[in-house]
Amino acid sequence: MSDSSQRVVIIPCSGIGKTYGAVSREAAYAITEDSRPDNTQLVALSLLVLGDAEARAAVVNHRVVTIDGCKLACATKMVKESGGTVAQDFAVLDAYRRYRNFKPQGIAELNEGGQKLAHALAEEVAAVVDALTSGDEGGDNA
Amino acid sequence: MPEFLETTVGKFIFRVAIDRHYDGEGMWAQAEGSRVRIGLSDFLQQRSGDVAFAEIKPVGTVLAVGDEVALIETVKVNISLTSPVKGTVVEVNPAIDISPETINQDPYGAGWLAVIEVTGGQVECERLFDARAYFELMKEQAEQGTKNR
Numbered sequence: 001m002s003d004s005s006q007r008v009v010i011i012p013c014s015g016i017g018k019t020y021g022a023v024s025r026e027a028a029y030a031i032t033e034d035s036r037p038d039n040t041q042l043v044a045l046s047l048l049v050l051g052d053a054e055a056r057a058a059v060v061n062h063r064v065v066t067i068d069g070c071k072l073a074c075a076t077k078m079v080k081e082s083g084g085t086v087a088q089d090f091a092v093l094d095a096y097r098r099y100r101n102f103k104p105q106g107i108a109e110l111n112e113g114g115q116k117l118a119h120a121l122a123e124e125v126a127a128v129v130d131a132l133t134s135g136d137e138g139g140d141n142a
Numbered sequence: 143m144p145e146f147l148e149t150t151v152g153k154f155i156f157r158v159a160i161d162r163h164y165d166g167e168g169m170w171a172q173a174e175g176s177r178v179r180i181g182l183s184d185f186l187q188q189r190s191g192d193v194a195f196a197e198i199k200p201v202g203t204v205l206a207v208g209d210e211v212a213l214i215e216t217v218k219v220n221i222s223l224t225s226p227v228k229g230t231v232v233e234v235n236p237a238i239d240i241s242p243e244t245i246n247q248d249p250y251g252a253g254w255l256a257v258i259e260v261t262g263g264q265v266e267c268e269r270l271f272d273a274r275a276y277f278e279l280m281k282e283q284a285e286q287g288t289k290n291r
Binding site: 019020070071093097100 | 194217242243246
């Protein structure tokens with residue numbers, strides 16, 4: 001997809017020093033940089049929190065998928081507060097419940113379990129991105 | 143709906159239900175005739191973090207005070223929860239297996255863990271803290287935890 005207006009905005013958790021936040025960001029990088037770089041756009045949650053005009057415009061004008069690290073669901077809440085609509089929200093804790101063998105540990109550098117969990121989550125998000133960009137409104141697997 | 147004692151430590155609010163007893167680890171016990179319903183205090187569940195998985199000992203398990211009654215895995219740690227009373231597990235909360243987050247969402251209500259038939263049929267809570275005493279202990283633990291961060 002080359003039309004940037006059709007891209008899906010991916011917003012991960014911004015929790016620094018939190019394992020689940022790190023999994024969230026790793027999953028977001030895997031989608032936006034590796035698996036679906038042409039169909040997605042990464043927006044930093046911190047920019048939304050700061051009220052950055054470009055970040056706000058991105059969530060208002062694009063379909064958004066959030067990847068929250070914990071139940072506080074900051075990414076999902078900030079998108080809504082910024083005037084955007086969340087097409088699908090994912091939570092790392094829920095993903096871990098689906099992939100119990102991938103226990104995440106580490107902060108600056110995730111362990112193997114964390115990396116595997118991030119990539120499993122990234123595949124689920126990628127499936128939603130594919131559905132959104134193909135006209136199907138996506139699943140409800142989060 | 144129980145009434146609560148409440149305190150704020152840092153950015154956290156902790157509540158202690160006044161209608162039950164507690165052990166020093168933060169497990170609550172509520173007498174129901176010859177049985178005791180048990181669960182985690184609000185402080186214990188908040189300190190432990192979001193529960194990802196919980197494995198509760200099955201019905202029929204005989205427990206002494208201090209025996210492991212459940213193992214919970216949270217985003218932070220794995221915790222062995224010990225029984226505050228002596229007896230036999232006669233009921234396990236079926237909701238926890240499907241929705242372990244219930245422990246975090248409603249620790250004094252829907253998030254209960256198990257019901258224990260007390261050995262001898264006599265519920266003895268003397269060795270446990272009443273709500274006021276546990277509230278003071280919990281505040282100390284919470285404030286100490288804040289200092290250690």
